[in-house]
Amino acid sequence: MKIVILGGGVIGVTSAWYLAEAGHEVVVVDRQTGVAQETSFANAGEISPGYASPWAAPGIPAKALRWLFMQHAPLILRPKVDMAMLRWLVAMLGNCNATDYRINKGRMVRLAEHSRDRLIALRAQTGISYDERSQGTLQLFREQKQMDGIAKDIEVLRADNVPFEVLDRAGCLAAEPGLAASEASILGGLRLPNDETGDCFKFTNALAEMAKARGVQFLMGRTIRGLATEGGRIAHVDTAEGPVKGDAYLVAMGSYSPLVVAPLGLRLPVYPVKGYSITVPIVQEQGAPVSTLLDESYKVAITRLGDRIRVGGMAELSGYTNDLPQARRDTLDHSVGTLFPGAGDLSRATFWSGLRPMTPDSTPVVGATKIDNLFLNTGHGTLGWTMACGSGHVIADIMSGRAPAIETADLALSRYRN
Structure with a gap:
């Protein structure tokens, strides 16, 4: 055929x-x-089946309102007359309940786990190389309420037999030694040791x-x-x-x-949710991340890709736009700069945006x-x-x-x- x-x-x-x-x-x-x-082209770089979680979750509407007014907001809404955006938002809000969250996360993890297995098999079959690493993903919490909110995710991880570790500050520094130079608040983290990283491009x-x-x-x-x-x-x-x-x-x-x-x-209920990234050359090897860290406060992923650090995140609803506002770069700079200070040369970072195709569930x-x-x-x-x-x-x-x-x-x- x-x-x-x-x-x-x-x-x-x-x-x-x-x-x-x-x-x-x-x-x-x-x-x-x-x-x-x-x-x-320049996505965040993590391959994280265990973190395959719906954006639509209980409590998200209230969090979204707070995020809109943060200096380094993980969510940006640029309203416009767009019925597709409105329909998508209404449908997404309709999934912000415990029942739909469990259903959606379960099927996302199912597909993501299968995908990881297929990638491992493909690598063994072909020897394909792409700055890959298999050293896990650490979701880092700067606030106690973030630590307190992981119970629902752990429930799904256990149900799907996904290995995980709940870490205190010392455990986070052991997983990512570069964090030792950080003066940021680090209360703990959730680590998935089987996750991977790599350059998608x-x-x-x-x-x-x-x-x-x-x-x-x-x-x-x-x-x-x-x-x-x-x-x-x-x-x-x-x-x-x-x-x-x-x-x-x-x-x-x-x-x-x-x-x-x-x-x-x-x-087809797919709408573009814009994300941003910077790619930073490493100048201090010991202070750089060894794998992927997810900064829960800003919804930013920080990933090691060879001799570069990829920092990506944020969710912007603004239609089919590819502009690069300085405020978005400031958020990425702030996240990586406070957690891995001096590890990369931010003055030489390249700035990029891409349109993620998002469904309401x-x-x-x-x-x-x-x-x-x-x-x-x-x-x-x-x-x-x-x-x-x-x-x-x-x-x-x-x-x-x-x-x-x-x-x-x-x-x-x-x-x-x-």
Whole structure:
């Protein structure tokens, strides 16, 4: 079967790899001149299945109101006349209850754990290298109320048999010795020793090269105008450079996915939630992080990537914008500067923003649609890198007519009908 994939980010490329491995002819179409040029380019770098948690959680509405008025706010709302934003916000708030939180987190962890296993297998199979480390993730708490609030997460971790450690200040410094130079308040942390880190951009480019060797065709620099239909099925991808035809089609365009499928009568509840990152060259090896640290106060991830520190986070609702306000960089500088002072040269840091494709329940949309030759693999939010291999493996099974290794019925678009 010839399969056309719309989107050349980490989700599209991992999907292409596993579909080619399943024996299909695969074509990837993207508007950029290379893969991983948008949201996959400079994300936070952590691969954290155990921290696969919904944004929609009990208490979030009250926290969100406080965050909006913080100097270094993890949440930024730039209101505009946008019905898609309003619908998304209402749906997200509707998931802010204990019952939905447990359901959403459970299925997110299920997919993320499968993804980690597939990444380990892929690494063993191919020897792919991407500044990877397997030294765990530490969620760091500066306030006692943050420590007191981890019970619901621990409950899910235990239910899913995810190893974890609850640490005091001394335990945090043992896991991340660079914190010894910090004067910030460090009360404790939650550490997941099985989590990993790595450069998503390097990974995606390396995997794309291996996919090409398997026969995957990459049509880059192609502006996608839409999907043409005939007889109730997708007939071809309409691009500015001409049609691209296949037997089946996979939309993996991140935040732009709903714009492509809307003319087909599909309402895909994915909205862009903007994130920011800086990439900082390390100048003091002993003071730098050894893996990933999640600064709970500012919702910022600090990750070691080779000789660089990647600092990423924040959630901004502002539509499809890619501007770089200085205030957002100040938050990233503040987080890493207070926890790992002097470890990196902030004056030489590069500043970036990307549009995370977020669903109201934080779970990606992976599976079939009501159009029998159209499939989706999108809506991964902040966890595209964490869930990429699992999502690609699952969608390859679904499109090949095979039973996936994990339950997938609650990942499809059809879950929103109720």
